[in-house]
Amino acid sequence: MTISTSGDMTGFADLELRPELLKALSGLGYEEPTPIQREAIPPLLEGYDLLGQAATGTGKTAAFALPVLHRAPEPAEEAGPIALVLVPTRELAIQVSEAFHRYGREMGARVLPVYGGAPIGRQLQALRRGVDVVVATPGRALDLINRGALDLDGLRTVVLDEADEMLDMGFAEDIEAILAETPEERQTVLFSATVPPRIDGIARRHLRHPVRIEIGRPEREVGEPPLVRQRAYVVDRAHKPAALGRLLDVESPAAAIVFCRTRDQVDELTEMLNGRGYRAEALHGGMSQDQRDRVMGRLRAGTAELLIATDVAARGIDVEHLTHVVNYHVPSDPDSYVHRIGRVGRAGREGVAFTLAEPREHRMLKSIERATRQKIAVEKIPTVADLRARRLELTRAALRESLLADDLDSYRVVVETLADEFDIMEVALAAVKLAQEATGAATDEEEIPEVTRRPQREGREGPGRRERRTAASPEEGMTRLFLGLGRRAGVRPQDLVGAIAGESSLRGRDIGAIEIADRFSLVEVPQAAADEVIDALRRTTIKGRKAIVRRERQTPPPTRHPR
Template sequence: MTNRASDPMPAAGFASLGLDARVLAALTALGYEEPTPIQRAAIPLQIAGRDVLAQAATGTGKTAAFALPLLQHLRTDAPPRERTSALVLVPTRELAMQVAEAIYRYGKSMGVHAVPVYGGTAIDGQIRQLKRGVDIVIATPGRALDHIRRKTVHLQGIRTVVLDEADEMLDMGFADDLEAILAETPAEKQVALFSATLAPRIMAIAKSHLRNPELISIEPEKLKAGKAAKVRQVAYIVPRAHKMAALGRILDVEQPESAIVFCRTRTEVDELTETMNARGYAAEALHGGLSQDQRDRVMKRFRGKTTDLLIATDVAARGLDVSHVTHVVNYDVPNASEAYVHRIGRTGRAGREGTAITLAEPREHRLLKSFERATGRPVEVAPVPTVADLKAARVEQVQEKLRATILDGGLEDWRRIVAGMATEFDPMDIAAAALKQGATPADEETEIPAGPPAREKHPARAREDVKKARTIARGAKGGGMTKLYVGAGRKLKVRPGDLVGAIANEAGVDAATLGTITIFDRHSIVEVPAAAADDVLRAMAKATIKGKKILVRRDREGS
């Protein structure tokens, strides 16, 4: 086994990694500028056909580290039954969907067909997709083994197997499944194993199934303890469709003196800059598509405090040193913990306190844990400010401005106007009218939903789900809750997130409407809105938790 450290590797663009023109064109179209350390280390090795054993935590950009080489190794001339060239094994359905979406985006122009298969949903639809021919299968171990035994996943053409978050799969009890799956794959294949730790069980799998692998270790950078203590870290869970509105709302409430907003791609930088300017902020874009003169002019205005928001990609903001930044915003959750640390390090300088804000999509919630480990500080998960919160914040801001104006003096000319009108109107009404003229009406704002974003559905099914969601919401507001007994607990390593995810995904219930979740050794009790209880019971009768069919019924001790 060869050990390869990532630290000495110089920064380089994707073009230097050996990727072909089709893959590079896709990355350019998406606005990606710079690979992360795990991508720089792992991509060239996999393109060269080497087995890889990579220690990399969630949030380091490892999905692209194995997805891009898979695209380059696609079989374009094979018949449907031999077309599948890669199998990616992941621990959870959420990660399966995330990886499939990433591969789709990277390989869209190449016509790549990647299918996620996982438990907890009907297998018939997956079989129909697989029969049409698929390039890459992304699967949870239990469902992958099910398809292999049914002979609906064909492994004879497999060139590469990826084990993503291998330690998590072992923790979930999939060791035997992994061995059974790997035994069914061709002997001559490339294997890439990614794990947050290199525990003895991981090393045993590597010894059995990897051939002279390159060992890559990516250690997340940590903020110094004193530095981290000065940065308040807060995250908001927001569906992608509402991120721009949520950012505007959060900034209106936070009122940063000076902020840097980080986006993943140039396209997002440009779109967000336009939106924030339309909202009344002085926003400037900074990315690799600008000339050096343009960058210099943008930075001069930002340092001179004539710009409220600097909206930038990581590459463009590298080395940026501005002491007056009060807020850093991760509009996109960064691909790597190192990137997160670098970003939030732009605030809290010169002994001042700073705030780091992250807008995470529901499925990215678990990445926040890796950021907590990297910084050694908690990330507070807060609700997106409501319209009422916005109104209260604006009232407080107006009051502060009025106090400052009164203390500054120089109001004689304005006093004469008020005195002249006071013979006709109440002075309180005059002052209120003056404030109303300069106010931004919060009543025009709409509430921003929280919870998991809806997957694309048939329009009729979507309308039914909207009606059901409204009924459930009315029931929850009315206070009616029903306790459900779930026949799985700590013995099966069930966590609250497992139960929330299963109910939200299978029954279409907004996670925010669920009540108390109590986990015992052999069972759990979950409170759901009474209006949704029957729907949850029907959906969960067909679902699995931790890969097992679980009894779910109304709790006999009270509901």
């Protein structure tokens, strides 16, 4: 049977959990179950198998942990584990084990995480002393079974958490071998963010008449902003590093993961971003487990703000204060995209996911949109003017915070001394300028070329006429301006964008199509701002030269006469 997220909200007490669990939940500040917990806990308490589809961050760990602990015998009643939880990565094993400890503290529950890369001796000793719940990665679990150290004869429940991730990582055979060692009369629970055919296959083979639960992300009310704001930027490969740096500068994430395809790319971007002033850490398969642990420790402690990682290395990672996920390339399949963006927007907090797509990857974005049924807005890369405005905004915010802190007396003598010689406003302006320069004002930044949105026509026309005719008329709400400088004057699209954004109130993303011919250029701008832009461009220079600027004159097409 299938269960959906409907019905009135119930409290944990209504789920008839053991008093020790209710006390632990109350102490942790949990008041109401999430939809996945509300739907999954009752059938699991009754002993049903369960197949749950739920995104990361929906509360599914408690959904299976609480029933396992509720059905556990008294401590030390049995030496072997009564539950085995299989997870894809070391990081997730630690997180799930910590959750079991928090929930089962009042019961004295014995929980052991086992995973590769850690000394196996300690794990063997703990198993000999007796445990109630083992949380394991498949490879280490199978190793312990083959050694005779992990006895599954008394197992009552098996949980496959993040099952699709485990299959993607090549654990299918290990999972089958482990399940073959478990009692037939066990309860089997499978959770997965996506349910591709392979997951269905495992469910048919190993689950008996399972309850099926599908929990999507909560529906938004009309006008309510999404928890994860998804955006994409189309940019040529050569400009992707600069585009990434520009976007991170503008977004100013508290903590972000940047997903890359290769180890070399991870190392290169980490070096580039550290040179840009970020505290970036690399994470990929070429690193030892100790190195990985140190990197994750710095990210969780806040001493690092960016994690540059390959997809496989970052699986299972959960960072509480993560605000941004960046796809340096478009993921190869929609499921990977879902897993990545699921790391932000949790527990009611907003998150941002943006993707850098090369022109040839635009179709892949559409494929992801169709599969996820979510719109990914394609936006323009922020301009230098946007970046400068953002840095000024950050400087203003930092100054305001300092003023509110009211610990400025030690600097009073500097201001009073300068005030005797200069106007107090000039002193303040100089201080703001220094503060702005300390943030790395974008004086040496170059505009990132916008990818041409309309293909050039090929045929009998000459080069100038072919570029001139890439658009017959402006987009709705836009008007086209004529500038008397073109390719022969060295004018590039980024020069025009920079001049308009730097001298008018428009931002780079407000500017429409740009066409550059040999002796002139055409730029689309919003109709309401056309006069402002014309006045601004007439007062400035482009490539060191003054330009004739006016609205484009619409001329009728030439009359064709019969020969």
